[in-house]
Amino acid sequence: MSKLRVVELFAGVGGFRLGLDNTRQEMFDTVWGNQWEPSKKVQHAFDCYNERFKSGVKSNEDIAKVSDKELQDTQADVIVGGFPCQDYSVARSLNGELGIVGKKGVLFWEIVRVIQNTIPKFILLENVDRLLKSPSKQRGRDFAVMLSTINELGYEAEWRVINAADYGNAQRRRRVFIFAYRKNINYANSMSNNNAEDMLYNRGFFARAFPVESRPYKERVSSTELSGDIVQVSDKFTFKFFNSGIMRDGKITTIDTIPIFEKPTPLKDILESEIDEKYILDDQKFEKFKYLRGGKKIERVSKDGYKYTYSEGGMSDVDSLDLPGRTMLTSEGTVNRSTHIIEEKGFRRFITPVEAERLNGFPDNWTNTMPDRARYFCMGNALVVPLITRMGNEIENIEKVFPDNLSQIELF
Ligand SMILES: C[S@@+](CC[C@H](N)C(=O)[O-])C[C@H]1O[C@@H](n2cnc3c(N)ncnc32)[C@H](O)[C@@H]1O
Structure with missing residues (x-):
């Protein structure tokens, strides 16, 4: 054929x-x-x-x-x-x-x-x-x-x-x-x-x-x-x-x-066994993500001068390893509440670019032709x-x- x-x-x-x-x-x-x-x-x-x-x-x-x-x-x-x-x-x-x-x-x-x-x-x-x-x-x-x-x-x-x-x-x-x-x-x-x-x-x-x-x-x-x-x-x-x-x-x-x-594949099944320490968050950075992911109500003023309350629901501090990952966006890996944060072996960390590739079912290192930031971006765009x-x-x-x-x- x-x-x-x-x-x-x-x-x-x-x-x-x-x-x-x-x-x-x-x-x-x-x-x-x-x-x-x-x-x-x-x-x-x-x-x-x-x-x-x-x-x-x-x-x-x-x-x-x-x-x-x-x-x-x-x-x-x-x-x-x-x-x-x-x-x-x-x-x-x-x-x-x-x-x-x-x-x-x-x-x-x-x-x-x-x-x-x-x-x-x-x-x-x-x-x-x-x-x-x-x-x-x-x-x-x-x-x-x-x-x-x-x-x-x-x-x-x-x-x-x-x-x-x-x-x-x-x-x-x-x-x-x-x-x-x-x-x-x-x-x-x-x-x-x-x-x-x-x-x-x-x-x-x-x-x-x-x-x-x-x-x-x-x-x-x-x-x-x-x-x-x-x-x-x-x-x-x-x-x-x-x-x-x-x-x-x-x-x-x-x-x-x-x-x-x-049966979905949980996040823990796609993690790398060894990772570079640059993906690990120190306490200060983790607190920042914790705040971003938390529920909040913020007073804001619209362009027309109206006061309103912006609210967003809370998320857990870290992503569950027993569930599949959440939707990856192009902002993955940036300081943003939708970035995945995981906790394993006593460390809190970002997912690595290879793990981002695995979330989409790409072969490992498919995007290693480009810097990390661009790798996350491309995976946020991909299918x-x-x-x-x-x-x-x-x-x-x-x-x-x-x-x-x-x-x-x-x-x-
Ligand atoms: C949603 S992404 C598709 C991702 C792709 N399915 C993958 O697996 O990586 C859409 C792509 O269209 C590209 N694009 C946007 N405007 C374009 C244009 N005018 N001509 C060609 N490509 C364009 C973007 O750069 C982006 O990579």
Whole structure:
């Protein structure tokens, strides 16, 4: 079976690529990867990506500046990428492929451009779970604009919010994954007879890779249909998306599904046996973190001069070693309440960069091409690699069970 040509967007240090390289049938070949950290002279993530992966084109340019021709030349079968949650609202335009204009600088529209230039079979995207609820004044609009666009481009899509720890990993990291496949492929045709609930509980992409119970959480099942006019969706649509869903021909079904939990990996299982003393906190520094992590109520004054009380709940002084880690942020390792602090062998300390890599399932020292601060930052941006391997295995199953012949694809 021929390999699937992959384009990796917003590649960071290559979490998607690494995950796909580890699949059972090694069917993925990442032929083009793009990573560019805006307004940074030193490109730590790209340099690491370039060092770790030897084949394919590695592009270190603002994705918005990459030409259509370069994208077409990739002949991508699969597009993958994790991208920021931004404002996806659109206005009408008189020209342009979709007849709409999104806000400038919104990277989702760059993904759309890549899709238009390559027409891949499969698309796999990752985002923060807030995407399903954004913006706060028109809940669900951004995700609906995204689904409408995917529909307009000729794709069906499934999504699932996955907490990595629920499926055996060492980090409580919750992200939404979106899997889209072209409407005219054999897989889409073969699945068209399965109703949406059956797809979300049993037969769909995420249900197969990440099993769930065959009942909703608190009866949370709902459906809706997208207007064919994306501008109208952008202006008016509001809806509560649950953690799982499917969109086919603009028809949406969403369910709050319950994972069939797998034993999580506790923090103590991923600790290094020997660490440098620079990661150990003295009493003074520990007290500072203790204060930051404690509950507090602080009087503040807003920009308009109103007095209000800012309050935040308390956290334990140190992270439990018997639980998976909390979500790593890009601020990991800085003086910040979300930085992990652990206590072992009588010492209180930061997690090491290698432990940060292990929380995401990267190989040890993957990011040792850069200084510590940048290593934590890149891990805060990255994803949990074994999740991608499971998704990659599922794409390989689809390729094996529902092969396409060329003429079908050319029909598009
Ligand atoms: C959420 S991170 C993705 C991390 C990646 N999945 C990983 O495993 O490391 C998004 C990445 O997009 C990059 N980025 C932001 N704006 C970009 C642009 N205009 N062009 C290309 N890359 C960009 C950032 O530097 C960042 O590394």
